[in-house]
Amino acid sequence: xxxxxxxxxxxxxxxxxxxxxxxxxxxxxxxxxxxxxxxxxxxxxxxxxxxxxxxxxxxxxxxxxxxxxxxxxxxxxxxxxxxxxxxxxxxxxxxxxxxxxxxxxxxxxxxxxxxxxxxxxxxxxxxxxxxxxxxxxxxxxxxxxxxxxxxxxxxxxxxxxxxxxxxxxxxxxxxxxxxxxxxxxxxxxxxxxxxxxxxxxxxxxxxxxxxxxxxxxxx
Amino acid sequence: xxxxxxxxxxxxxxxxxxxxxxxxxxxxxxxxxxxxxxxxxxxxxxxxxxxxxxxxxxxxxxxxxxxxxxxxxxxxxxxxxxxxxxxxxxxxxxxxxxxxxxxxxxxxxxxxxxxxxxxxxxxxxxxxxxxxxxxxxxxxxxxxxxxxxxxxxxxxxxxxxxxxxxxxxxxxxxxxxxxxxxxxxxxxxxxxxxxxxxxxxxxxxxxxxxxxxxxxxxxxxxxxxxxxxxxxxxxxxxxxxxxxxxxxxxxxxxxxxxxxxxxxxxxxxxxxxxxxxxxxxxxx
Numbered sequence: 001x002x003x004x005x006x007x008x009x010x011x012x013x014x015x016x017x018x019x020x021x022x023x024x025x026x027x028x029x030x031x032x033x034x035x036x037x038x039x040x041x042x043x044x045x046x047x048x049x050x051x052x053x054x055x056x057x058x059x060x061x062x063x064x065x066x067x068x069x070x071x072x073x074x075x076x077x078x079x080x081x082x083x084x085x086x087x088x089x090x091x092x093x094x095x096x097x098x099x100x101x102x103x104x105x106x107x108x109x110x111x112x113x114x115x116x117x118x119x120x121x122x123x124x125x126x127x128x129x130x131x132x133x134x135x136x137x138x139x140x141x142x143x144x145x146x147x148x149x150x151x152x153x154x155x156x157x158x159x160x161x162x163x164x165x166x167x168x169x170x171x172x173x174x175x176x177x178x179x180x181x182x183x184x185x186x187x188x189x190x191x192x193x194x195x196x197x198x199x200x201x202x203x204x205x206x207x208x209x210x211x212x213x214x215x216x217x218x219x
Numbered sequence: 220x221x222x223x224x225x226x227x228x229x230x231x232x233x234x235x236x237x238x239x240x241x242x243x244x245x246x247x248x249x250x251x252x253x254x255x256x257x258x259x260x261x262x263x264x265x266x267x268x269x270x271x272x273x274x275x276x277x278x279x280x281x282x283x284x285x286x287x288x289x290x291x292x293x294x295x296x297x298x299x300x301x302x303x304x305x306x307x308x309x310x311x312x313x314x315x316x317x318x319x320x321x322x323x324x325x326x327x328x329x330x331x332x333x334x335x336x337x338x339x340x341x342x343x344x345x346x347x348x349x350x351x352x353x354x355x356x357x358x359x360x361x362x363x364x365x366x367x368x369x370x371x372x373x374x375x376x377x378x379x380x381x382x383x384x385x386x387x388x389x390x391x392x393x394x395x396x397x398x399x400x401x402x403x404x405x406x407x408x409x410x411x412x413x414x415x416x417x418x419x420x421x422x423x424x425x426x427x428x429x430x431x432x433x434x435x436x437x438x439x440x441x442x443x444x445x446x447x448x449x450x451x452x453x454x455x456x457x458x459x460x461x462x463x464x465x466x467x468x469x470x471x472x473x474x475x476x477x478x479x480x481x482x483x484x485x486x487x488x489x490x491x492x493x494x495x496x497x498x499x500x501x502x503x
Contacts, residue, residue: 004500072459074486074498211488 006071020056021135027098032124035105046102053095060088083208090197097190104183123159130198146205156195163188255280255450261315270296272474283451285465292471294454302338339413343425345405347397355397359416383411403434423453462486470494
């Protein structure tokens with residue numbers, strides 16, 4: 001069959017979005033390392049490299065507009081382009097949260113460390129895995145995988161509640177930890193928000209694959 | 220608009236109440252939509268070639284219904300069965316039923332002239348008569364004796380030209396030849412001519428295919444305005460046009476109706492894989 005004119009544009013858009021997703025995924029890992037290994041240079045790098053993600057978002061936005069106006073896609077092609085236009089800002093927001101974590105790291109790295117039992121690495125790992133699975137689902141156009149990924153948001157929320165309680169308890173017990181505790185509260189909130197953005201991405205994948213809108217609904 | 224009779228004035232015509240549209244069964248369709256025409260198990264043959272295969276669908280009133288599909292899929296043939304334009308083609312045969320307001324338009328006593336007055340048609344290429352702008356619009360009114368005075372005739376002509384969004388452009392040159400109009404104006408004149416005899420359904424066979432983008436836009440805006448008063452059926456090769464102006468879209472393939480659905484659904488999440496392949500340009 002003759003190759004459709006739109007095919008190349010859709011491939012380029014998909015590749016660009018995966019590139020962006022990969023950058024955000026890496027930023028999650030690096031920002032957590034910067035925090036847990038108290039590596040301020042790494043934190044600076046995360047902040048610096050966010051410009052790359054921002055730039056890719058602008059490119060994706062323009063690509064989507066170009067495809068819509070020049071190729072006038074319909075049906076699954078249209079849903080793909082619309083989804084890409086909606087997914088890219090979510091990925092960009094995830095990257096912004098890693099920047100915020102990196103900024104917390106820069107601040108916390110200058111303070112004495114505090115010990116708490118909660119395994120933050122595990123929470124970050126679940127968030128990172130959610131993003132990887134979400135991007136895989138996007139590449140494969142796999143709504144089942146997207147829906148399975150959404151389920152993991154509950155796990156992140158549970159981690160958040162657990163860590164939140166522990167930090168509050170710590171600050172109540174020892175007022176000298178309040179300034180740092182508030183920073184850590186910010187870190188877990190950023191992780192929790194990232195998982196929400198992955199959820200948005202996965203909801204969009206379901207729309208892309210099936211034309212079914214599942215956001216704001218119980219399914 | 221008052222529904223007319225399809226049979227000669229002498230025959231008794233039972234009044235048929237307007238029925239709820241089968242199109243209302245389409246998911247999301249407003250149940251208040253009223254059926255204007257119904258096509259049931261329609262097959263059409265050119266000699267031994269079956270050009271339409273067991274088509275059933277309903278044309279709702281006050282909506283634009285678009286027929287799309289690749290060349291040779293039968294969409295124009297189906298359009299022409301709706302006002303019996305195919306009657307003039309030799310060696311054709313039709314099975315099934317086509318109804319206007321519940322009355323079989325292929326019933327033996329049907330007055331075809333009356334039928335075509337109630338179901339007007341606009342063709343791909345504008346075809347004004349070699350007469351003045353005024354006479355083009357007045358023609359149908361005169362031969363059908365639909366007006367009783369010169370003033371009434373002038374009033375109906377003006378109303379038709381206004382309805383076709385052409386009045387302001389031609390009001391000062393009504394006596395000039397219709398051939399002096401641009402292509403887009405000629406097509407709107409043909410629409411005015413169709414509107415003059417107060418039809419209930421307007422069939423349009425690729426009405427913009429010979430027009431430039433500006434003229435096309437004017438016709439499209441006109442079609443959307445006209446649906447307030449008429450049932451409109453349009454055959455188009457331009458899928459973006461179908462998406463822009465129609466409420467319902469029927470997709471045909473090799474004489475079969477593949478999918479009939481709300482236009483928005485056809486172009487964003489069609490039910491049938493074949494429709495998906497067609498609207499995304501994978502075939503056709």
